[in-house]
Amino acid sequence: MADAPEKERMTETLKNTIDLAEKNLGTEEVVKLSAVMQALCLNLTDIETRYYVTFGTSGAAEFSLEDPAAEPMLTITTTAAVFHRMAMGESNPAVEFAMRKVKMSGVPMPKLARVGGNLIDTLFQCYKESA
Numbered sequence: 217m218a219d220a221p222e223k224e225r226m227t228e229t230l231k232n233t234i235d236l237a238e239k240n241l242g243t244e245e246v247v248k249l250s251a252v253m254q255a256l257c258l259n260l261t262d263i264e265t266r267y268y269v270t271f272g273t274s275g276a277a278e279f280s281l282e283d284p285a286a287e288p289m290l291t292i293t294t295t296a297a298v299f300h301r302m303a304m305g306e307s308n309p310a311v312e313f314a315m316r317k318v319k320m321s322g323v324p325m326p327k328l329a330r331v332g333g334n335l336i337d338t339l340f341q342c343y344k345e346s347a
Contacts, residue, residue: 220300243275253289
């Protein structure tokens with residue numbers, strides 16, 4: 217089991233993850249996501265950093281450390297270590313959520329399940345490739 221990257225490396229890895237995910241999802245999928253949520257926030261509490269992804273109606277996904285103009289419709293709060301283990305396939309996201317190691321707020325679960333499954337799977341796969 218590999219350790220989660222340090223803050224600087226985590227930032228670089230997540231930026232690369234979003235760039236790769238945008239390509240893998242494709243313009244049409246990003247446009248569909250933008251209809252449900254314009255922005256997503258990943259709040260990693262142990263490294264005290266919030267990462268933002270905005271989904272544009274043009275099909276672009278953009279990574280930022282700055283609060284986006286659009287309010288994040290989904291905020292995922294966890295630690296870098298838990299996120300890393302989930303993304304690398306070393307732990308089960310459902311178990312981490314049940315153990316309250318991952319908290320989600322914003323988009324209602326039924327709506328998230330409709331569009332978010334492909335997004336989360338793609339993000340985890342792209343994270344593995346970028347780590």
